[in-house]
Amino acid sequence: DADVTQTPRNRITKTGKRIMLECSQTKGHDRMYWYRQDPGLGLQLIYYSFDVKDINKGEISDGYSVSRQAQAKFSLSLESAIPNQTALYFCATSHGGRAYNEQFFGPGTRLTVL
Amino acid sequence: DQQVKQNSPSLSVQEGRISILNCDYTNSMFDYFLWYKKYPAEGPTFLISISSIKDKNEDGRFTVFLNKSAKHLSLHIVPSQPGDSAVYFCAAIGYGGSQGNLIFGKGTKLSVKP
Numbered sequence: 001d002a003d004v005t006q007t008p009r010n011r012i013t014k015t016g017k018r019i020m021l022e023c024s025q026t027k028g029h030d031r032m033y034w035y036r037q038d039p040g041l042g043l044q045l046i047y048y049s050f051d052v053k054d055i056n057k058g059e060i061s062d063g064y065s066v067s068r069q070a071q072a073k074f075s076l077s078l079e080s081a082i083p084n085q086t087a088l089y090f091c092a093t094s095h096g097g098r099a100y101n102e103q104f105f106g107p108g109t110r111l112t113v114l
Numbered sequence: 115d116q117q118v119k120q121n122s123p124s125l126s127v128q129e130g131r132i133s134i135l136n137c138d139y140t141n142s143m144f145d146y147f148l149w150y151k152k153y154p155a156e157g158p159t160f161l162i163s164i165s166s167i168k169d170k171n172e173d174g175r176f177t178v179f180l181n182k183s184a185k186h187l188s189l190h191i192v193p194s195q196p197g198d199s200a201v202y203f204c205a206a207i208g209y210g211g212s213q214g215n216l217i218f219g220k221g222t223k224l225s226v227k228p
Contacts, residue, residue: 004157033215040123042203042220043158058215090157101146101207103216105157 003027004106006091012112019078021109023091030096032074033103034058034066037088046089049074050096081113117141118206120219127226133191135222137204140185144208148216149178149189152201161202162189194226 004025013019023032034046045058047066055066063085065077078085088110092103119138127133137147145166150158164171164178164187171178177190191198204219 040220042120043218045215048215092157101216102148102160102163105150105159107155107157 004091004093004104006089006106006109008109009107010110012114013081014114015082017081017113019081019111021076021089021091021111023074023076023106025072025074025091025093025104025106027093027104028071029093029104030071031094032068033092033094034064034074034076035090035092036060037090037108043090046076078111078113081111083113086111086113115140116219117144118204118217118219120202120204120222122222123220124223124225127194127224129196129226129228130193133189133194133198133224133226135189135191135202135204135224137187137189137219138185139187139206141206141208141217142185144206144217146207147178147180147187148205148207149176150203150205150218152203152221158203191224194224196226196228199224199226 007022030051033048035043044060046064049055049068052068067075088108090108091106094103117140148163149161151161152158162173162176162178164180169180180187201221201223203221205216
């Protein structure tokens with residue numbers, strides 16, 4: 001079984017719709033992240049959470065919100081989807097602390113906003 | 115302003131030869147560097163890392179070299195295999211202001227031809 005799972009894997013929606021992407025992990029990590037990947041732009045950080053009570057904005061948080069429901073669950077919402085939010089979205093986790101910088105990624109969600 | 119730069123979007127290498135992927139960074143506060151590998155339809159997976167107190171780290175066919183004075187690192191794959199064909203992301207981390215989050219380059223697509 002995968003350590004970091006994302007649902008759905010693919011989603012097509014229309015402009016103005018509210019969308020939620022979900023992420024679950026079984027690694028027991030404290031830290032969770034949401035990234036967006038656009039072609040030729042690498043990975044950009046949307047939001048990150050160092051524990052259940054700690055939520056922080058990343059580089060490109062406008063138009064997005066998150067919820068950390070439990071240590072193992074971190075969801076990303078698009079309140080009113082727009083076409084330029086069409087992208088590949090990745091959730092990642094990492095152990096807290098300076099010695100543990102490696103992040104483990106989920107398989108991604110491909111979102112298309114028409 | 116890009117803090118981590120991978121200036122070659124793509125690289126093509128013959129099977130059995132050496133692949134060299136390059137990465138430059140601008141933030142002198144970065145003190146830990148990672149390489150991730152990404153296949154289509156999968157999330158990035160951790161490949162190898164290096165601390166700024168070292169100038170070389172080797173793991174099987176993969177070696178990462180760090181030149182701090184030039185703010186440059188490179189990933190060497192020897193010998194290259196067709197299964198190495200993927201997108202490679204360079205990432206950096208440091209406590210320069212982003213609370214230790216990873217900063218990714220845009221990636222280099224490696225194609226290893228049989």
